[in-house]
Amino acid sequence: MAHLSQGRTLEAAIGTHDNGFNLVRLVCALAVVVYHTWMMNVAEPMRDPITRFLNPNTDLGAVAVGVFFVISGMFVSRSWMGDPHLGRFAARRVARIVPGLFVCLLVTTVVAVGFFSTFGWAGLFESAPWRYIFGNTVLHGLVYHIPPGHLRIAGVLGGQPLNGPLWTLYWEGRMYVMVALIGLAAALPLRTWMRGVALFLLLAANVYPEIVSGYVWETRMWSLFLTGIVLQTMAPNVNIGWRHVACAVALVLLNWTRSADQTPSPLTWFGIALVAVTLALCAGSMRLPGWAAHLQRHDYSYGIYIWHWPVIVMLRETLPPMGPKRLTVVSLAVVIPLAMMSWHLVERPSLRVVRRWLGRSETAKAVTV
Structure with a gap:
């Protein structure tokens, strides 16, 4: 317990x-892999034990993605508040998302077309694979509805989606735009303005969902991202530790008997999200022990998230049918090295290039002025 943060604010x-x-992000990414390997295994298609416990309110994958969105809301809004410039904000967001995504799409699509299609390597001379690669790389222009045919390639892997989880990235991108629009429209001190607008949108999304339905993807995830923004604006005064986790659990337990008596499940989505987010914030605020220091500077979660689906699908096509536990182990044995290479060879170098470029731009501007 000596390594836990004592009295440290979120800021x-x-x-x-x-x-x-x-x-925390790494654990969430691994949870998504577990959810999908249990769901997608051929030998015994079933839900993982945690999803069975959370059913019918939610599932392990949705909870993990929800925590991702809270953390994303915090750090993306922090990025804008620290440097409220549209061009630099966009450059940082593109550098974090696009290079790793492009390499993943390029490699997995080439392998899928070459080895798991009806036309083999000749299929790479058709337009469909490249439309899939570049369309997904630019997040399909953040349009509200993406035709299903744009998320798969006919004749490749039996026509099944090549990378199912990518649809969440389109909505993540729309939320980045929302943060920039809120920031650009600021009519009060930025921290106060972003807090007020985020609270207003949070209320609107849940009380009048039809009004914002043209922009909002799914009210729960939208609300969690907005919660992340609110937390960031309050970060200098927020301190979340184990007693807050205990209070969240106690609140869920107090509601347990009532819900069990009146609903199919003693749990509720709000209770699940409350405990998961509070636990994530508590763990995220910790000072990690020395053996985990490597993870403080290296973020493998994004690579795991974007690589795991195509790996699972191709392993399922290549190997004999196997149960969910074995498929999980085999998938992670492939995905984790790929995610590490993605971070060290693509994602981190791209971020460094953009940071240097932005630094030089600021220096040149200062000299000119």
Whole structure:
């Protein structure tokens, strides 16, 4: 317990690498892999034990993605508040998402077309694979509805989606635009303005969902991203530790008997999200022990998230049918090295290039002025 943060605010935790948020993201990414390997295995298609416990309110994958969105809301809004410039904000967001995504799409599509299609390597001379690669790389222009045919390639892997989880990235991108629009429209001090607008949108999304339905993807995830923004604006005064986790659990337990008596499940979505998010914030605010320091500077979660689906699908096509536990182990044995290479060879170098470029731009501007 000596390594746990004592009396540290959320602002103090996220203002340095000395926190556990990369570890939280890693755990969430691994949870998504577990959810999909159990769901997609051929031998015994079933739900994982945690999803069976959470059913019918939600599932393990949705909870993990929900925590992702809270953390994303915090860090993306922090990025804008620290440097409220549209061009630099966009450059940072593109650098974090696009290079790793493009390489993943390129490699997995080429392999899928070459080895798992009806036309083999000749299929790479058709337009469909490249339309799939570049369309998904630019997140399909963040349009509200993407035709299903744009998310798969006919004749490749039996026509099944090549990378199912990518649809969440389109909505993540729309949320980035929302943060920029809120920031650009600021009519009060930025922290106060972003808090007020985020609270207003949070209320609107849940009380009048039909009004914002043209922009909102799914009210739950939208609400969690907005919650992340609110938390960031309050970060200097927020301190979340184990007693807050205990209070969240106690609240869920107090509601347990009532819900069990009146609904099919003693749990509720709000209770599940409350405990998951509070636990994530508590763990993220920690100072990690020395053995985990590597994770504070290296974020493998995004690579795991974008690579795992095509790996699972191709392993399922290549190997004999196997149960969910074995498929999970085999998939992680392939996905984790790919995610590490993605971070060290693509994602991190891209971020460094953009940071250097932005630094030089600021220096040149200062000299000119």
